Amino acid sequence: MKISEVETFIVGNPWKNWLFVKLHTTEGVYGIGEGTLNGFAKTVEAAIHELKHLFIGSSVFDVEALSLKMTRDVFSDGGQIQGSALAAVETACWDIIGKVTNQPLYKLLGGSCHEKLRCYANGWYTGPRTPEFFYERAREVVSKGYTALKFDPFGSAWRTVDRDDFALALDIIGAVRDAVGPDVDILIEGHNRFSAHTALQFADAMKVYQPTWFEAPVPAQNIAAMVEVAKRSPVPVACGEDYYSREQFAELLKHDAVHIIQLEPQFLGISASKQICGMVNAHHGVIAPHSAQGPICSVVCAHLNMATPNFYLHEIFDDFNEPWEEKLLDHPLKVENGYLRPSERPGLGVDLDLEELSKHPYHPGNWLPLYKDGWEKREGNK
Structure with a gap:
């Protein structure tokens, strides 16, 4: 079972834009994952799509090899951005593996x-x-x-x-x-x-x-x-x-x-x-x-x-x-x-409601400014 495509969705939570992925396979089974990173939702989204040539066509079961492709093989330290992109895709692979084997992830x-x-x-x-x-x-x-x-x-x-x-x-x-x-x-x-x-x-x-x-x-x-x-x-x-x-x-x-x-x-x-x-x-x-x-x-x-x-x-x-x-x-x-x-x-054990996701669009001010007075209210930085 090979990965055929990846979709990304950004949800405009007021204090942190959330980034989700939906990973598709050649046999029609899909998995979901998350790549949220405070202040960098669009950046991580771009990284996922920029690196997708490394995992499209790979077996969903080869998660260790996929991880090496998205980290070692790039030969660049993308830090939390690269890590968030990897985690989103790898989580979706595990979701698919659980569905195929009919077992919960744990x-x-x-x-x-x-x-x-x-x-x-x-x-x-x-x-x-x-x-x-x-x-x-x-x-x-x-x-x-x-x-x-x-x-x-x-x-x-x-x-x-x-x-x-x-x-x-x-x-x-x-x-x-x-x-x-x-x-x-x-x-x-x-x-x-x-x-x-x-x-x-x-x-x-x-x-x-x-x-x-x-x-x-x-x-x-x-x-x-x-x-x-x-x-x-x-x-x-x-x-x-x-x-x-x-x-x-x-x-x-x-x-x-x-x-x-x-x-x-x-x-x-x-x-x-x-x-x-x-x-x-x-x-x-x-x-x-x-x-x-x-x-x-x-x-x-x-x-x-x-x-x-x-x-x-x-x-x-x-x-x-x-x-x-x-x-x-x-x-x-x-x-x-x-x-x-x-x-x-x-x-x-969960799935995304795409209709609900679409009701909450991305906003660049949706992040947590931890060194600004009043950040505790989690109202973003609009």
């Missing part, structure tokens, strides 16, 4: 390692950056059954902060802890914001609120800085969503400093993601994949997590996106009392 990746997946909520704090607002919204989140939630309390901070902003961030963390009580995991998102010394100042100050992790406290490209912070921080550090190759994870893991790894299947493809999960396991670490793109990305992560022994937490944005998001897929994921299971349907 069974092709090793089978069920868990009865269900514990989820953490993200994207729930769309509003003013005040302790009062975060307190009320956090209470609403736990009332839905979530036992873990993540948030960025740092506003538009970059590298350093003044004393008032430092105090406000801590007040927000404290307000969330007060709202959810001592038994709920709170996860602090750093978004690569800080220098090492600022990150460590925050880590020391937030320790009293017992965060489960401090995520991406410094830029991920500087692995030495990430390792320094992880070794000195009293709060566990989590990171990995920025990396797009096995080699980057190998460099991070050899230091045995970060043990919560947030790989991004959207930049790696499913095959490499599964291999990296094994690398993390060998270093006695756990995975909590980044699942903050579109709804297909969340489905992929659910299947990967179900088949991974060292899975820790599953990220959920879907409960806090635009209400029309659930109409994009025919069988969207459903979180029940803070947990979910991937579908038992073949492949990914």
Whole structure:
């Protein structure tokens, strides 16, 4: 069964344009995938079509060879753009393989390692950056059954902060802890914001609120800085969503400093993601994949997590996106009392509603400006 054509679709979600693909085969079976990348939807779309001469005519079963063609053979480091293009196509191949074999994706990746997946909520704090607002919204989140939630309390901070902003961030963390009580995991998102010394100042100050992790406290490209912070921080550090190759994870893991790894299947493809999960396991670490793109990305992560022994937490944005998001897929994921299971349907277990997709056109302002005041409202940058 060979790949015959690829279609691409961009959906204008206000805070991040979502890019989806539909991969066709010579025998009429098709698969779907996602290539969303903040601020680069059109660019990744162009990359998919520019590279399609490398995968049209290939067997959908040869996913490793396809990956080499789209990365090694190009002999250029296209970073997250190239990785997103690869992941979109490779995911669609796995979807087709599942349909042909009549198996859900997670069974092709090793089978069920868990009865269900514990989820953490993200994207729930769309509003003013005040302790009062975060307190009320956090209470609403736990009332839905979530036992873990993540948030960025740092506003538009970059590298350093003044004393008032430092105090406000801590007040927000404290307000969330007060709202959810001592038994709920709170996860602090750093978004690569800080220098090492600022990150460590925050880590020391937030320790009293017992965060489960401090995520991406410094830029991920500087692995030495990430390792320094992880070794000195009293709060566990989590990171990995920025990396797009096995080699980057190998460099991070050899230091045995970060043990919560947030790989991004959207930049790696499913095959490499599964291999990296094994690398993390060998270093006695756990995975909590980044699942903050579109709804297909969340489905992929659910299947990967179900088949991974060292899975820790599953990220959920879907409960806090635009209400029309659930109409994009025919069988969207459903979180029940803070947990979910991937579908038992073949492949990914979902399909795109092309009519609904067409109602939400691309807009260049649909991206998340993380260093602009008010980005938390997720209104884009129009």
